[in-house]
Amino acid sequence: MSAALRIGATGFGLIAVCYGFARFAFGMFLPQIDADLDLGASLSGVISGGSFLGYCIAIVVSAWATERFGARRVATGAVVVAATGMAGIALAPSSPWLAAAVMLAGSSTGLASPPMAAAVAAAVRPARQDVTNTMINAGTSAGVALSGPIALALAGQWRLAFGGFTAVALLLAIAASRVLPTVRGGDTGGGLPALNSHVLRLIGASLLMGMASTALWSFGGQLATLRLGWESAGVGMLWSCIGAGGIAGAWAGALVARFGLDRVHWAFLAAMAAGIFAVGSSITSPALALLGGALFGAAYVMLTGVYLIWGVRAVAVRPATGLMIGFLTIAVGQTAGAPLFGFLLDRFGPTEAVTVFAVAALLPAIFSARRVATPVGA
Numbered sequence: 001m002s003a004a005l006r007i008g009a010t011g012f013g014l015i016a017v018c019y020g021f022a023r024f025a026f027g028m029f030l031p032q033i034d035a036d037l038d039l040g041a042s043l044s045g046v047i048s049g050g051s052f053l054g055y056c057i058a059i060v061v062s063a064w065a066t067e068r069f070g071a072r073r074v075a076t077g078a079v080v081v082a083a084t085g086m087a088g089i090a091l092a093p094s095s096p097w098l099a100a101a102v103m104l105a106g107s108s109t110g111l112a113s114p115p116m117a118a119a120v121a122a123a124v125r126p127a128r129q130d131v132t133n134t135m136i137n138a139g140t141s142a143g144v145a146l147s148g149p150i151a152l153a154l155a156g157q158w159r160l161a162f163g164g165f166t167a168v169a170l171l172l173a174i175a176a177s178r179v180l181p182t183v184r185g186g187d188t189g190g191g192l193p194a195l196n197s198h199v200l201r202l203i204g205a206s207l208l209m210g211m212a213s214t215a216l217w218s219f220g221g222q223l224a225t226l227r228l229g230w231e232s233a234g235v236g237m238l239w240s241c242i243g244a245g246g247i248a249g250a251w252a253g254a255l256v257a258r259f260g261l262d263r264v265h266w267a268f269l270a271a272m273a274a275g276i277f278a279v280g281s282s283i284t285s286p287a288l289a290l291l292g293g294a295l296f297g298a299a300y301v302m303l304t305g306v307y308l309i310w311g312v313r314a315v316a317v318r319p320a321t322g323l324m325i326g327f328l329t330i331a332v333g334q335t336a337g338a339p340l341f342g343f344l345l346d347r348f349g350p351t352e353a354v355t356v357f358a359v360a361a362l363l364p365a366i367f368s369a370r371r372v373a374t375p376v377g378a
Helices: 001-021 026-035 041-069 071-091 095-123 126-137 137-153 158-179 197-217 221-229 232-259 262-278 286-316 319-348 350-360
Strands: none
Touching: 001 026, 001 071, 001 095, 001 126, 001 137, 001 158, 001 197, 026 095, 026 137, 026 158, 026 350, 041 071, 041 095, 041 319, 071 095, 071 158, 071 221, 095 126, 095 286, 095 319, 126 137, 126 232, 137 158, 137 232, 137 286, 158 350, 197 221, 197 286, 197 319, 197 350, 221 262, 221 286, 221 350, 232 286, 262 286, 262 350, 286 319, 319 350
16 A cells, blocks of 8 residues: 555544544534533533634644654644543543543644644655645545434434544554654744745635634524524534535645646635525525535635645645644634624624625635645656
8 A cells, every 4th residue: 555545544534533523523412411411501612712722722732743753643642632532521420521521632633634744745755745635634524424423323322422432533543653654744943934925825815714614614503593494403414514525625636736726726715605605695495505515515625625735835844834824824714703703693694794704705815826836746
């Protein structure tokens, strides 16, 4: 088996577990968990804020640690952190214990991505790096798509589900410790990279995309309820469509190789705008909303793949740090976008909020990636 396939398959599974199981599955089980442990709205808010803070800290720490300790150790550590957090959720006797476990599990997402970028840069030939990186990145959607049916099949048995997720994570930790290279994530002394024009344009584009994406990531369920009267089952179907659509992001590298970063960037910004409008506009229907969810999922994962490639190329000697810049900025944009969409929704209504954010999804196109270097050998 080639290095690209070994590392790609391992990374795909690692990202699926850390994002799909350790981070996003909690929300689907929240009603059952709340019924058992009396979590309450206030503590749920603390968990949400803590998860974001944990992600931001973890991704910075991960880029730093990868450059010093190597991809294998950090990636393996990320899955162990996910497993520990999910085991804590499965065994949680009280809401404070649960809150700490959820935040620990969620922080694994920040730890997971930078070492995978470093592993790909070290062990995969340049012509295959973009394809391998974006295939790994698409693991997010596979985890989201799988966690929905699992939640329905187990009918609220959240402790059993998280116990099973823990076992899968431990198996992936063993795989990561054997498959991934020990190489470090860069050949410089660390610290912040130079804020050249390529990096600044990446920051601008990923910040705006992250803001726009909150229209569905944070309010997709509410919009489906407002427009279509959907309850939990309908919203679950929407989320499954978002996850299934996102698997298309595995082809981001191939599309970038064929059409270039800018064309793929522009095309999927338009797709994101269309997906937001399809789910949240006044003319939506059940079929249109599900189609819009799939389109949004494909666009979101494809765009994160674009920013992954952009960051790795812009900071070529430090791929873990290049990835960290784009992904951290997306998260910061999402933090700013959610309250803004909420304000527009409360003040003006869903039509105006959705229209503004659909238009906002097109704005990152003003930042060009055209002059970012293509890897040697591509």
